[in-house]
Structures are given as C-alpha cells and as structure tokens.
Amino acid sequence: MGIPIQISHVSKIYKLYDDPSGRLKEAVFRGKKRHREFPALKDISFSVGKGETIGVIGRNGSGKSTLLQIIASIVTPTSGRIDINGRISALLELGSGFDPEFTGRENVYLNGSILGLSQKEIEDRFDQIERFADIGRFMDQPVKNYSSGMYVRLAFAVAVNVNPDILLVDEALAVGDVYFQHRCMTKIREFQKQGKTIFFVTHDTGAIIKLCTKAMLLERGEMVLFGKPDDVVQEYYRILWNGEDTGGLVGPEDKEFQKPENATPPEQGNVLEIKDLEEFEKIARWDKRFGNDKARITGFLLTDNKGRRQDTFKAGMEIHLSIEITANADIEMPLAGFIIKDLLGNELIKTNSDTSGTVLKPCQKGDILQISFIFLIPMLRTGSYSVSAGFGQGTLENHVAYDWLDNFTVFSLDSPEHSYGMLDIPVRTMVNTIKGNF
Numbered sequence: 001m002g003i004p005i006q007i008s009h010v011s012k013i014y015k016l017y018d019d020p021s022g023r024l025k026e027a028v029f030r031g032k033k034r035h036r037e038f039p040a041l042k043d044i045s046f047s048v049g050k051g052e053t054i055g056v057i058g059r060n061g062s063g064k065s066t067l068l069q070i071i072a073s074i075v076t077p078t079s080g081r082i083d084i085n086g087r088i089s090a091l092l093e094l095g096s097g098f099d100p101e102f103t104g105r106e107n108v109y110l111n112g113s114i115l116g117l118s119q120k121e122i123e124d125r126f127d128q129i130e131r132f133a134d135i136g137r138f139m140d141q142p143v144k145n146y147s148s149g150m151y152v153r154l155a156f157a158v159a160v161n162v163n164p165d166i167l168l169v170d171e172a173l174a175v176g177d178v179y180f181q182h183r184c185m186t187k188i189r190e191f192q193k194q195g196k197t198i199f200f201v202t203h204d205t206g207a208i209i210k211l212c213t214k215a216m217l218l219e220r221g222e223m224v225l226f227g228k229p230d231d232v233v234q235e236y237y238r239i240l241w242n243g244e245d246t247g248g249l250v251g252p253e254d255k256e257f258q259k260p261e262n263a264t265p266p267e268q269g270n271v272l273e274i275k276d277l278e279e280f281e282k283i284a285r286w287d288k289r290f291g292n293d294k295a296r297i298t299g300f301l302l303t304d305n306k307g308r309r310q311d312t313f314k315a316g317m318e319i320h321l322s323i324e325i326t327a328n329a330d331i332e333m334p335l336a337g338f339i340i341k342d343l344l345g346n347e348l349i350k351t352n353s354d355t356s357g358t359v360l361k362p363c364q365k366g367d368i369l370q371i372s373f374i375f376l377i378p379m380l381r382t383g384s385y386s387v388s389a390g391f392g393q394g395t396l397e398n399h400v401a402y403d404w405l406d407n408f409t410v411f412s413l414d415s416p417e418h419s420y421g422m423l424d425i426p427v428r429t430m431v432n433t434i435k436g437n438f
Contacts, residue, residue, distance in 0.1 A: 002083075002085045003047050003048070003049060003050075003083070003085060004048055004049070004050055004052075004084070004085050004086050004165065004166050004197040005047065005048035005071060005082075005083075005084060005085075005166065005197065005199065006047045006048075006081075006082070006083040006084075007044055007045055007046050007047070007071070007080070007081075007082055007083075008045050008080055008081040008082075008083075009043050009044070009045055009079065009080040009081070010041060010043070010044045010045070010067075010070060010077045010079070010080030010081070010082060011039065011041055011042055011043055011044070011077060011078050011079045011080055012039070012040045012041040012063075012066055012070065012075065012077050012078050012221075013037050013038065013039050013040070013078045014037070014038045014040055015035040015036070015037060015038075016035055016036045016037070016038050017034060017035050017036075018036075019034070022034040022035060023035075039221050040063050040066045040221050041063045041066055041067060041070070041077070041221045042220075042221045042222045043080075043222075044067065044080070044222075044223050045080075045223075046216065046223065046226050048197055048199060048214075049197075050195065050197060051192075051195040051196065051197060052197055052198075052213045052214060053188075053192055053197075053198040053199075053200075053211055053212045053213050053214075054198070054199045054200070054212060054213070054214050054215065054216060055200055055201075055202060055207065055208040055211065055212040055214075055215045055216070055229065055232075056068070056199070056200065056201045056202070056215070056216045056218060057201075057202060057203065057205065057208055057215060057216070057217055057218075057232065057233070057236050058217055058218035058219055058236070059219065059239070059240070061220075062218040062219050062220060062221065063218045063220075063221040064170075064201040064218055065092070065170055065201060067201075067218070068090070068092055068168050068170055068199070068201055069092060070082060071084065071088075071090075071168060071199065072088065072090040072092060072168050074090075074092065084166070085165075086164075086165025086166050086197070087115070087116060087162070087163070087164045087165045087166070088164060088165070088166040088167075088168065089115055089159045089160070089162050089164035089166070089167050089168070090159065090167075090168040090169075091152075091155055091156055091159045091167075091168065091169045091170065092168065092170045097110070097111050097114055097155075098110075098111070098143050098151070098154075098155070099143070100142065100143055100144035101142055101144065102142065102143065103139070103140050103141055103142055103143070104133070104135060104138060104139040104140065104141065104143055104146070104154050105126075105139050105140055107143055107154070107158075108122065108126060108129055108130075108154070108158055109122050111155075111158045112125075112158060112162060115158070115159075115162045115164075116162075117162055125161050125162070128161050129157045129158055129161045130157075132153075132156075132157040132160070132161060132183070132187075133153045133154045133156075133157035134153065134180075135150050135153055135154060138150060149180070152180075153180055156180075156184055160184075160187050160191070164196065165196060165197060166196070166197045166198075166199065167188075167191060167196060167197070167198045167199070167200075168199050168200070169188075169198070169199075169200035169201070170200070170201045171201055171202055171203065185211075188211065189211075192211075205233045205236065205237075206346065206347055208229050208232065208233055209229045209230060209233055209345050210345070210346065212229045213229075214226065214227060214228070214229065215227070215228070215229040215232035215233065216232065217232045217235055217236050217239075219239060224239075230345070234288045234290075234406070237288075237290070237404065238288075238290040240401070279301070280298075280299030280300060280301055280322070280324045280370070281299055281300055281301060281409075282298065282299050283297060283298060283299060283300065283405065283408055285408065286405045286406055286407060286408040287406045287407040288404075288405075288406035288407075289403070289404065289405055289406070290401075290404050291390075291392075291401050291402045291403035291404050292400070292401075292402055293328060293402065293403070294327075294328050294329040294331070294393075294402040295325050295326065295327050295328055295329070295331060295334075295391050295392070295402035295403055296325065296326050296328065296402070296403050297323055297324070297325050297389060297390075297391055297403050297405055297408075298324050298325065298326050298368075299323070299324035300321070300322060300323050300324065300387075300389070300408065300409060301320070301321075301322040301372075302319070302320070302321055302322075302387070302409060302411060303319075303320045303322070304317060304318065304319070304320070305317075305318040305320065305374075307320070310411070311410075311411050311412060312411065312412045312413070312414055313377055313411060313412070313413055313414070314377075314413070314414050314415070315377060315378065315379040315380060315413060315414075315415045315424060316376060316377065316379060317376070317377055318374065318375070318376055318377075319374070319375055319376070319377050320372055320373070320374050321338060321372065321373045321374075321375075321387065321389075322370060322371065322372040322373075323336065323338075323370075323371055323389050323391070324368065324369070324370050325368070325369045325370075325371065325391050325403070326366075326367075326368050327363045327364065327365055327366065327367045327368075327369065328365060328402075329365050330362070330363070330364050330365050331362060331363050331364075331393050331402075332362050332393065333359070333360070333362070333393050333394055333395070334353075334360040334361070334362070334363060334369070334391070334392075334393060335352060335353055335354055335360070335391070335392050335393060335394055335395065335396075335399050336352060336353050336360065336371050336373075336389070336390070336391045337350075337351060337352025337353065337354075337355075337389065337390050338350075338351065338352075338373060338387060338388065338389040338390075339387070339388040339389075340385050340386070340387055340388075341385065341386050341388070341407075342380075342383065342385055342422070343383060343384060343385075346422070348378070348380065348385070348422075349375070349378075351373075352390075352396060353371070354395050354396040354399075355396055356373075377413065378423060379415070379423055379424040379425050379426075380413050380415070380422065380423060380424065381413075381415055381422060381423070381424050382413060382414055382415045383412070383413060384410050384411070384412050384413075385410065385411055385412075385413060386407040386409070386410050387407070387408065387409050387410070387411070388404070388405060388406045388407055388408065389404075389405050389408065390403065390404040390405070391403050391404075
C-alpha cells in the first residue's frame with residue numbers, strides 16, 4: 001500500500017451569493033457574475049505516512065473542517081489532487097451519514113455499508129459496536145430522538161469498529177460526556193499501536209502535543225506550518241496572542257477587544273495586586289516568547305506563604321507566584337495568567353485573573369504592576385515542573401496578549417510518598433473477608 005494520504009496543491013473556493021436567487025440568475029443570464037469568491041483553502045500540499053497521527057489546529061474559519069471533508073470525499077476541491085490509499089472512516093459533522101428516521105440499529109447497517117462493509121461483516125461487529133456506543137434501549141429508537149452525545153457515541157462506535165486504515169475525526173468528540181471522551185482516547189491510542197493513520201481536527205493544544213507525531217496549522221485557508229507538534233502549537237499561540245486579525249475581537253483604538261458591559265471588580269478573588277514586593281528575579285531565560293510588546297513581563301518571584309524564596313516545594317504547600325509587568329501603553333482591562341506543566345508538557349494547572357474571579361484595575365503607560373497568584377500545589381508526584389505566564393488585555397473569551405513567556409522558570413516538587421500516577425492522593429485500603437482466608 002502506498003502513502004495513506006497525499007494532498008497536492010489543493011484549493012477550495014466557495015461561491016457566496018448575497019441574494020438566494022443569485023445562483024439561478026447567474027445560470028440563466030450567463031456572463032454576469034452575481035457571486036463573491038471565498039477561498040476556504042489555498043494551494044495545500046502535504047503527505048501523511050502510514051501510522052502517523054496528524055493534528056490540525058487553527059482558528060475558526062481557517063479551513064480545518066473543509067480540509068477533512070475533502071479528504072473524506074464529501075467535498076470536491078476546486079483544484080488540486082487527492083490520493084488516498086486504504087479504507088477510510090470519518091467522524092465529521094454530528095451524525096453525518098445517519099438517517100434521522102432510522103433507528104440506531106438500522107443506521108449502524110447503513111453506515112457500515114457506506115464504509116464498505118458487507119452485511120455479514122456488520123453482523124459480526126454489531127455486538128462490539130453496541131457495547132462501545134453504550135446507548136442501551138435507544139439502539140432501537142429513531143436517531144432523531146437522540147441527544148447530541150448519543151449521536152456521537154453511535155457514530156464513533158461505528159467509525160472505529162469498521163477496522164479502517166485511516167481515521168478522520170473532527171471536533172465532534174467535544175459534545176460527548178467525559179467518560180466517553182476517555183474511552184475514545186483509549187481507542188485512538190490503540191489505533192496508534194496498531195499502526196493506523198489518524199488525521200483529526202481540534203482546538204485542544206494538549207491533545208496535539210500528547211497524541212500527534214506531526215501537526216498542521218491553518219490560517220485563512222493557508223497552511224502556515226506542518227511539522228513538530230510543539231512548534232506548531234507555539235506558532236498557533238503566537239498568532240492568537242499577537243492579535244493578528246482577531247476575528248471579531250474588535251474594540252477601541254487598536255481593535256483588540258470589546259469591554260464587557262458592567263465589568264466591575266468582584267469582592268474577592270484569587271489574584272492579588274501587590275505594591276511592595278522587592279527583589280523580583282529578572283526574567284533571563286525562556287523557551288518561547290511572543291507578544292506585541294504593549295506590556296512586558298520583567299521579573300518574577302516564587303515563594304512560600306511566608307515570603308521565602310523556594311525552588312522546591314512539598315505537595316499541599318501554599319505557593320505564591322508573583323510576576324512584575326511594565327506597561328508600555330494604557331491598558332483598560334489587564335489580564336494575567338499562568339500555566340504549570342510537567343516534564344512531558346502536560347498542562348496541569350492553567351488559569352488567569354478572569355477565571356479566578358478578579359478584574360484587575362486599569363493601568364497607564366509606564367506603570368509597573370506586581371501581580372501575585374496564591375494557590376495550593378496539588379498532590380503531584382515528585383519531579384520538576386515548569387512555569388509559563390502571560391499578560392494582556394480583555395477577558396478569557398475576548399482578549400489579546402501583550403507578552404507570553406513559555407517555561408521561564410522551573411521548580412521541584414518533593415512528595416513524601418511514592419506515586420505511580422501523575423497525582424498522589426491519600427488512600428486507605430480496607431478488606432472485608434466474607435469466606436475463607438484472604
């Protein structure tokens with residue numbers, strides 16, 4: 001078998017009509033253009049090798065879903081060539097391929113036949129599909145009565161049990177319940193071990209880093225980067241945090257954000273503004289740094305609850321993470337946050353002043369802010385952990401970053417107990433002997 005997915009100079013241009021009758025008028029009165037052209041994809045070329053897991057990331061409207069639909073042969077490209085080698089199974093739009101009037105059972109047979117399985121093959125796999133979907137008596141109910149989560153459970157159960165060579169997954173898994181999401185991730189890892197090719201779209205940068213062998217970043221229909229997941233995620237963050245064409249994040253002056261109505265500081269929060277902390281350690285190193293420089297993180301402190309500098313903590317201790325920022329412009333709604341990651345890059349703690357319930361006060365050009373986050377370190381296993389931090393303007397949903405520092409300091413955690421997992425929790429074990437010796 002050749003290369004599973006080979007895409008060569010693929011473009012997709014949609015015709016947009018302002019008037020619903022424009023398409024008919026254009027067909028009748030030839031020579032008069034009544035549409036606008038929207039390039040959803042522009043000259044995309046790449047190949048995916050056998051056993052690779054490719055994650056596609058990008059902002060809304062960047063062309064991610066269109067690309068998957070083209071690979072799945074649902075959408076025809078305007079130009080370019082697509083070569084697919086192997087049985088392909090796609091979980092794209094919610095319930096695509098389902099007849100709403102059919103029962104779940106009938107749709108399993110319908111979808112299976114669409115994916116190239118014989119009646120006998122579907123019968124042999126039906127029990128496995130039914131167990132995986134876990135929708136009980138609803139299997140014999142019309143799918144028009146299903147919740148969105150049930151749709152996804154059944155669609156994914158069919159998609160992964162037809163023994164595909166190539167699995168395409170859009171972000172439909174986001175609507176499933178948490179337990180089912182874990183089940184899906186387990187199945188995806190099984191596919192990886194079996195050497196199957198996986199191509200999926202997501203907004204989850206953690207999934208890109210932890211699951212993918214390669215990643216792709218799309219922006220305005222163009223492939224910005226295709227390569228190592230870490231590099232692609234960092235470039236994605238750079239685009240987001242630099243506020244390039246923020247896609248609706250418009251506001252005063254530099255069109256960076258819209259101030260929410262009635263935005264008033266709450267009475268309490270987990271972020272404190274402090275004025276008299278001294279001896280901040282200057283920022284001297286980092287892995288990645290980006291932003292538009294309207295503010296700059298210049299120093300930090302990592303201390304215990306008594307203000308003593310620490311680079312080693314014990315699980316359960318209170319940590320004070322303080323960052324010092326110089327404002328290079330007037331900032332109406334400051335926003336600060338941080339991430340703590342383990343050695344493998346898993347984001348263990350990720351929060352900011354907005355999510356913790358504190359609206360920071362406006363500051364002016366030349367101001368120096370010292371912001372302290374106070375939290376209890378979870379019962380993580382012994383090891384080293386990195387700290388990243390960012391500062392910008394707006395809210396969690398609607399913001400632009402001015403400075404982002406990735407991995408600018410590291411601290412160690414010393415857990416008194418041995419832990420096999422990521423978290424170490426106190427556990428008591430009890431035995432109740434019913435019969436015989438235990």
